[in-house]
Amino acid sequence: MSPPEDNSQFHYGMNRKPKICFFLQRSYAFTGHALAVWLQEKYGVTEFCSYTGVRRMHEFLKSQKDILYTELLLDEDVHNRYKNEKLDLSYLRALEKEYGIPNLWPYLTVDREIMSNQAAREYPYNTPRYTHDEMLRILQVTAKAVIDFLDREKPDVAVFSVIGAVPSLLLYHIAKKRGIRIAHILTVSLKDRFAVSERYDVFTDAEKIFAQNLANNRKGRYYDEAKKVVRHFRETPHPYDPKRSAAGQPIHRGKQLRFLWPANFLRSLRWFVKMLYLYMTGNAREDYTTVSPWNYAKDHTKRKLRNLVGVSDLYDTYLPNEPHAFFALGYEPEMSLSLLAPFADQLYLIRQTARSLPVGWKLYVKEHPEMVPYRPRSYYKELKKIPNVRLMSPSIDGTTLAANANLIVTVTGSAAWEGVLLGKPSIVFGNRFFNILSMVKKCAEIENLPYLVKEQIEDFHYNEEELLQFIAAILEDSASLKFIELWEQEYDSVKKKEGLEPLADLIAKKIGLAATSAS
Structure with missing residues (x-):
């Protein structure tokens, strides 16, 4: 079977390996650096540069001895330049003409630090710390820095793990x-x-791969494995990441208040003292991404008080047999909304979805498990004002709701993908990888929503073969590893690096690298 693309076409010059630029935001810097080490040791890449997010990670990259980065550009230093930058609208207009999508606003709205002052503050805090003029100056200095950086370094490849800020976009x-x-x-x-x-x-x-196999009426290399994946999911429905499921999050008031246990309270107190010490003695106090201990304490206290009151009295009874659609709320602010569905207001979309359902139908809304401790009670009370909306307890697993729903609606959430695996009609409002499937409908214009709902309910055509071919293509073109755990939870640098080898191999394959004979 022919590959989807001949990566040998990516020539970097006679006997020359590509120069690779990594965007290393926050704690991902450790993981991205480990990938760079693999590419150096196993594939002979010698030139790397990086745009780094926070000062602590920048200092780590400067002090490590594994790789000599030709340049490490720190976003915190770039950001601070706006204070002395004069706004140049002619420059920004030229930038918009060259790189607008189609204007420059998406570069700002994707950034929760700029637009909402998060994560320096905690959701539901949503007040920008910058004026419009200051935002434009931040965009201006960052664009200049990125362009100058690329001019100097001239990388052949740019590697990203997340795009959710002005510099990364x-x-x-x-x-x-x-x-x-x-x-x-x-x-x-x-x-x-x-x-x-x-x-x-x-x-x-x-x-x-998917398109080629469909066009040539041939089964993908991993077709049988795809059948096993679908069969296993249907026999035991499960979220792809258990730690972000209802079972893996503090969705009940008891779990949310465990911080009051003496051992937990002392641990939290020690953490706060350490945070305060680092804040007072470190060199990152004025960095715009640094969390102030005082704001940390204020926001955490407010959240714990909200959790003490709780919202369990607002949950409705789950009646799986009544005609209903399931709307899965998404985590916010997050790139799944700000980047993949930048105009999505979840409360507004729930209201419009409820109005688009057939007579007698209900809209079951369930919170994202990670948002349960954060979303304020007032948000749910606003939801409850919609006559045919029913608020589900987050203790009900999302796959259970998807399995019993007549229709699944979400902005960009994995609930729609789970619905496809279960043979359910789905509607999304954002850009997701599974939108290519005929069984999924994207609502790009809100006035079309009632007609899409009607189509998905009355004229839904499930295509098992299409799903299996798509999953087979994904399996063929992906790596198997516990990437999120290695990124967020593995602190042993040796184990982290060892676990990342399959991903390093996939990156190498994508950019046309062959392992050196010595590896």
Whole structure:
């Protein structure tokens, strides 16, 4: 079977390996650096540069001895330049003409630090710390820095894991327009599978494999494995990431208040004292991403008081046999909304979805498990004002709700993908990898929503073969590893690096690298 793309076409010159630029945001810097080490040791890459997010990670990268980065550009230093920058609208207009999508606002709205002052503050805090003029100056200095950085370093490849801020989105689009190869690590929404794509919203090579196999009426290399994946999911429905499921999150008031237990309270107190010490003695106090201990204490106290009151009295009875659609709320603010569905207001979309259902139908709304401790009671009370909306307890597993729903609606959530695996009609409002399937409908214009709902309910055509071919293509074009655990929970650098080898191999394959004879 022919591959989706001949990566040998990516020539970097006679006997020359590509120069690779990593965007290393926050704690991902440790993981991204480990991937760079693999590419150096196993594939002979010698030139790396990086745009780094926070000062602590920047200092780690400067002090490590594994790789000599030709340049490490720190976003905190770039950001601070706006204070002395004069707004140049002619420059911004030229930037908009060259790199607008189609204007410059998406570069700002994707950034929760800029738009909502998060994560320096905690949801539901939503007040920008910057004026419009200051935001434009931040965009201006960041664009200049990214363009100058690419001019100096001239990378052949840019590697991303998340795009959710001004510098990462600028780097992505500017690099792409310059012909720099993009390698974006993406979650596949199948257990422990991760892809590397040229885009942040689709699996570029998996789509090519999928299209070729359908066009030639042939089964993919992993077709039988795809059948096992679907069969296993239907026999025991489960979220692709158990730690982000209802069972893995503090969705009940008892769990949320465990901090009051003496041992937990002392642990929290020690953490706060350490945080305060580092804040007072460190060199990152003035950095815009640094969390103030005082704001940390204030926001956490407010959240714990909200949790003490709780929202369990607002939950409705689950009646799986009544005609209903299931709307899965998404985590916010997060790139799944700000990048993949930038105009989505979940409360507004729930209201419009409820109004689009057939007579007698209910809309069952369930909170994202990770949002349960954060979402304020007032949000749910607003939801409850919608006559045919029923608020479900987060203790009910999302796959259970998906299995019993007549229709699944979400902005970009994995509930729609789970619905497809279960043979259910789904509607989304954002850009997701599974939108390529005929069984999924994207609502791009809200006035079309009632007609899409009607179509999905009355004229839904489930295509098992299409689903199996798509999953087979994904399995063929992805790596198997516990990437999220390695990123967020593995602190042993040796174990982290060992676990990342399959992903490093996939990145190497995507950019046309062969292992050196010595590896």
